[in-house]
Amino acid sequence: MARLIKWISTLFYMGLTAGGCAMLLLFFFIFYGAEQLPRLPHPLARIIETPKTQIYAATGEKLITLGKKEPVPLSRISPHFINAILAVEDHRFMEHSGLSKLRTLKALYITLVQPGRIQGASTITQQLAKNLFFSFKQTYLRKFKELLLALQIEHTFSKEEILHAYVNQIAFGAGAQGVERAARVFFGKPAADLTLGEAALLAGLPQSPSRYNPYRHYDRALKRREVVIHRMVAMGYLTREKADQVLQEKPTLAARHADARTGSYFLDTLITQLIQEYGKDVVFHGGIRVTTTLNTAMQRAARTTVKKGMDELDISLGINKNEKPIPQVALVAIDTGSGAVKALMGGRNYYGSEFNRAISSKRRVGSGFMPFIYYAAMKQQNVHGGTVMTSQRITVPIKEGQILSSENRTGAPHGNMILKQALTLSVDTVTDQLMAKTGVKNVMDIARICGISSPLESADSRGMIAAQVTPKEMAASYATFASGGVHHDPFFIWRVEDAQGHVIYEHLVQGKKVLDAATTFQVVDMMQSVVDNGTAKKVRQEGFSRPAAGKTGTDPHGCDAWFTGFTPGLSTSVWIGYDTPQKINAPSKPTADTMAVSMWTAFMSEALKDDPARPFSIPDTISFKTVDARTGCPPGTGSTSTFTIPLKPGQPLCGDIP
Amino acid sequence: MMTHWHESTHIERWFRGMLSPLHLLMVVILVITGVSEWQMSWCEHLVGAYLASSNDKRPEIGTVWETEDRTTTAQSYLKTITDSRKEATRYAKEASSFIQLASGILPGQWTHISRTHFKQLYLALPEPTAAELIPPLELVWLFNGTDMNKIFCEGKSHGLDIYFLTPENRVIRQISLSRATVAELDQDNTVFKGTLEDIHDFAGTAYPANQFFKATLTLPPETLSELIIRPERLLPDRGKISRVGIWPDQTSAYVQMGFEVHGPRGNMVIFTKGRNWAVKQLIQRLTGRAQ
Numbered sequence: 001m002a003r004l005i006k007w008i009s010t011l012f013y014m015g016l017t018a019g020g021c022a023m024l025l026l027f028f029f030i031f032y033g034a035e036q037l038p039r040l041p042h043p044l045a046r047i048i049e050t051p052k053t054q055i056y057a058a059t060g061e062k063l064i065t066l067g068k069k070e071p072v073p074l075s076r077i078s079p080h081f082i083n084a085i086l087a088v089e090d091h092r093f094m095e096h097s098g099l100s101k102l103r104t105l106k107a108l109y110i111t112l113v114q115p116g117r118i119q120g121a122s123t124i125t126q127q128l129a130k131n132l133f134f135s136f137k138q139t140y141l142r143k144f145k146e147l148l149l150a151l152q153i154e155h156t157f158s159k160e161e162i163l164h165a166y167v168n169q170i171a172f173g174a175g176a177q178g179v180e181r182a183a184r185v186f187f188g189k190p191a192a193d194l195t196l197g198e199a200a201l202l203a204g205l206p207q208s209p210s211r212y213n214p215y216r217h218y219d220r221a222l223k224r225r226e227v228v229i230h231r232m233v234a235m236g237y238l239t240r241e242k243a244d245q246v247l248q249e250k251p252t253l254a255a256r257h258a259d260a261r262t263g264s265y266f267l268d269t270l271i272t273q274l275i276q277e278y279g280k281d282v283v284f285h286g287g288i289r290v291t292t293t294l295n296t297a298m299q300r301a302a303r304t305t306v307k308k309g310m311d312e313l314d315i316s317l318g319i320n321k322n323e324k325p326i327p328q329v330a331l332v333a334i335d336t337g338s339g340a341v342k343a344l345m346g347g348r349n350y351y352g353s354e355f356n357r358a359i360s361s362k363r364r365v366g367s368g369f370m371p372f373i374y375y376a377a378m379k380q381q382n383v384h385g386g387t388v389m390t391s392q393r394i395t396v397p398i399k400e401g402q403i404l405s406s407e408n409r410t411g412a413p414h415g416n417m418i419l420k421q422a423l424t425l426s427v428d429t430v431t432d433q434l435m436a437k438t439g440v441k442n443v444m445d446i447a448r449i450c451g452i453s454s455p456l457e458s459a460d461s462r463g464m465i466a467a468q469v470t471p472k473e474m475a476a477s478y479a480t481f482a483s484g485g486v487h488h489d490p491f492f493i494w495r496v497e498d499a500q501g502h503v504i505y506e507h508l509v510q511g512k513k514v515l516d517a518a519t520t521f522q523v524v525d526m527m528q529s530v531v532d533n534g535t536a537k538k539v540r541q542e543g544f545s546r547p548a549a550g551k552t553g554t555d556p557h558g559c560d561a562w563f564t565g566f567t568p569g570l571s572t573s574v575w576i577g578y579d580t581p582q583k584i585n586a587p588s589k590p591t592a593d594t595m596a597v598s599m600w601t602a603f604m605s606e607a608l609k610d611d612p613a614r615p616f617s618i619p620d621t622i623s624f625k626t627v628d629a630r631t632g633c634p635p636g637t638g639s640t641s642t643f644t645i646p647l648k649p650g651q652p653l654c655g656d657i658p
Numbered sequence: 659m660m661t662h663w664h665e666s667t668h669i670e671r672w673f674r675g676m677l678s679p680l681h682l683l684m685v686v687i688l689v690i691t692g693v694s695e696w697q698m699s700w701c702e703h704l705v706g707a708y709l710a711s712s713n714d715k716r717p718e719i720g721t722v723w724e725t726e727d728r729t730t731t732a733q734s735y736l737k738t739i740t741d742s743r744k745e746a747t748r749y750a751k752e753a754s755s756f757i758q759l760a761s762g763i764l765p766g767q768w769t770h771i772s773r774t775h776f777k778q779l780y781l782a783l784p785e786p787t788a789a790e791l792i793p794p795l796e797l798v799w800l801f802n803g804t805d806m807n808k809i810f811c812e813g814k815s816h817g818l819d820i821y822f823l824t825p826e827n828r829v830i831r832q833i834s835l836s837r838a839t840v841a842e843l844d845q846d847n848t849v850f851k852g853t854l855e856d857i858h859d860f861a862g863t864a865y866p867a868n869q870f871f872k873a874t875l876t877l878p879p880e881t882l883s884e885l886i887i888r889p890e891r892l893l894p895d896r897g898k899i900s901r902v903g904i905w906p907d908q909t910s911a912y913v914q915m916g917f918e919v920h921g922p923r924g925n926m927v928i929f930t931k932g933r934n935w936a937v938k939q940l941i942q943r944l945t946g947r948a949q
Contacts, residue, residue: 030708034716035712038717038720041723051729051733151702152713155703278735281728282736285725286736500740504736504743507827508821510832
């Protein structure tokens with residue numbers, strides 16, 4: 001008994017001493033730690049005022065706002081949201097002084113009993129302190145400092161001021177910071193108009209914005225909303241009946257946001273470019289206003305086309321929804337008269353894969369390279385669309401000691417044919433002969449001045465045909481043909497202004513005459529034939545009747561399918577293939593190459609629907625003659641196939657290649 | 659040996675010791691303190707008040723202050739750009755000659771000038787220089803035959819580029835004022851210290867002054883007036899003209915000529931220009947190929 005009493009007594013005094021020491025230590029930390037704490041701004045709302053960078057489409061619509069915080073007074077926030085956020089984040093907010101003792105004790109117990117796990121018990125004030133001053137790395141010291149600052153905040157500001165600052169700065173994901181921005185991003189309405197169901201969904205997001213992102217995990221977000229609503233019932237903000245009713249509602253998300261948030265392929269490219277030019281601080285904190293080249297109607301058309309086309313291709317390839325890998329796609333549309341990038345899709349869906357294939361993926365373009373070869377040959381050797389060559393399996397001397405065995409891959413016919421027919425049907429043997437006579441370097445030079453900047457193989461003509469380029473390069477280089485031989489570098493930004501409206505950058509449209517107009521027209525004429533009667537005649541079959549030219553392209557191994565084509569005003573390149581090259585096996589129609597043509601057609605039909613059709617301009621020196629497809633001479637009685645050929649002054653008919 | 663109450667081996671004595679008035683008072687104080695803190699959070703208020711009192715002495719650190727720093731940095735950077743542009747605009751507005759315009763817009767700076775201002779600068783140029791910069795007829799076409807509505811000047815390392823733009827910022831015509839051209843515009847630079855041998859462009863085209871002037875005086879008066887556009891440059895008494903060089907590149911409408919002078923201030927070459935067709939006639943006489 002005596003020992004028990006002694007033991008209890010000892011324990012009592014040890015506890016008293018330990019408590020005293022703990023108090024002393026606490027005071028020491030408070031006084032010492034106070035010097036290390038950050039200064040609190042006055043007024044608290046000042047922290048929310050960050051200049052916003054606004055990015056606009058060329059057509060005037062606002063595409064995105066970066067670094068934007070739109071503080072709104074509590075009176076302009078739906079009371080449903082206020083109730084929901086209080087219920088789920090800190091239901092004793094109006095009672096405590098920055099610290100919830102019960103929750104803290106519980107958290108302390110869990111933290112001590114389960115080593116390695118730090119239990120959160122943050123009040124709204126503590127969360128505010130953390131968000132404003134600290135990193136997201138959880139440490140005991142950080143939590144202590146956070147607590148001290150919370151106490152200061154509570155002492156200095158009213159509950160309304162604290163709640164106002166909190167709801168205006170919390171992150172909801174998808175680039176939305178603050179409730180007003182979140183309401184607009186997710187539901188396309190101001191925070192004042194949020195319904196109970198929408199408010200509850202938003203209130204559930206701050207706990208883990210990416211995990212509950214309703215655009216990516218709608219069902220998860222609804223589950224989280226359920227928790228919020230149950231908390232609201234428990235707190236007396238809602239009746240059970242009303243809660244049941246709200247749980248049946250499924251809020252509709254604002255559709256527009258899916259492609260306008262930071263991270264659409266176009267905006268990704270644009271923001272990267274802005275950062276390279278001005279630095280991150282200016283882009284995200286400078287409050288600049290950027291006018292881009294994007295045409296929102298065309299971008300919508302691109303998105304719709306890509307989705308519909310790839311869904312069809314999936315069915316044709318027998319690909320399941322969750323199968324991986326799946327074929328990818330890229331589409332770029334460039335204004336031929338300026339180089340402005342008007343629409344861009346770097347893949348099927350940004351949220352599925354952020355890799356921008358339109359800009360960064362260099363793929364084999366196959367016979368899509370033929371227009372450069374034909375131009376180089378026509379310019380250098382004065383041949384034209386009516387010049388006759390023989391398509392046959394041949395060996396072509398490329399350079400000393402190198403011989404190319406040439407054959408047609410596409411099942412094109414053999415025998416005599418004029419060059420226009422050869423390009424129309426994408427005849428490899430004729431192209432290889434032209435290449436051999438013209439020289440790889442000359443063809444490379446033409447490709448370069450037209451806008452191909454990727455490294456090109458110069459080993460042999462196959463190496464040349466196997467050039468790996470990006471869809472953006474293809475669209476830009478074909479635009480050079482479309483504009484009569486004038487090249488414009490593709491660009492994304494028209495103008496950048498500071499917050500006061502001072503212009504700090506503006507793009508000047510300056511074309512560079514790189515090709516001869518008459519020869520360019522001859523090539524364009526042949527490329528029109530590709531669309532009218534050749535490998536891309538599906539364009540016409542699908543009802544696209546405007547003047548158009550283009551060229552299909554397929555990688556020799558069937559891994560890449562291209563179609564790049566243009567009207568006089570718009571050049572568009574479509575690529576389909578796997579990210580890691582593999583053959584695209586389509587047992588039934590549509591195949592990848594026909595799908596590339598179909599997607600081009602669907603996109604161009606929609607993109608140009610409001611523009612009047614106009615023909616390609618014909619240089620004054622050009623005259624037209626009709627010739628037989630086999631002889632290149634004026635058609636005789638036995639002619640079965642004829643072509644109309646544009647000729648430059650002095651170009652003879654009925655001639656073989658010299 | 660004294661025995662303390664807490665060392666008691668009897669439970670009654672121990673309880674009595676425990677429940678002494680002093681101990682009860684301590685317990686009551688502790689309970690009141692604990693309960694009042696629990697209920698009224700005075701401890702939190704005290705700490706909060708203490709921290710608030712030291713707020714102004716604490717550093718501006720942490721995420722929110724860093725964000726403000728970044729905003730300040732960004733705005734300062736943007737201000738540098740806009741200030742630079744404003745400066746260029748001010749210089750351009752005040753410029754009364756292309757020399758002033760070119761020297762006012764530094765490499766990397768740009769600004770717009772009005773059509774009227776450009777016309778004033780252009781008309782202030784000597785005729786041959788103006789025509790070399792841009793032929794008057796082309797300027798008439800630009801101003802009246804196109805939808806040009808903006809003139810954009812950009813400082814480059816090689817001089818000044820001037821762009822004539824449509825409302826859509828499409829470049830209709832670009833002219834470059836190289837440093838050499840600017841130097842040529844500068845009256846002070848129409849004189850070169852040295853001889854014709856020092857100027858490669860005149861190699862093999864220098865004629866003795868006597869021969870030059872003899873041939874000149876045989877030309878018809880209407881040709882003579884076009885031969886040396888700004889003869890007043892030669893009038894100041896700088897010394898004796900010994901040789902005359904003619905720039906062989908005759909692709910432009912005007913031909914550069916250099917008069918080598920030997921005088922008390924040393925050798926120098928004074929530049930002037932002549933109309934291409936008039937100089938051609940002169941060269942024919944000088945080389946004896948006159949018809």
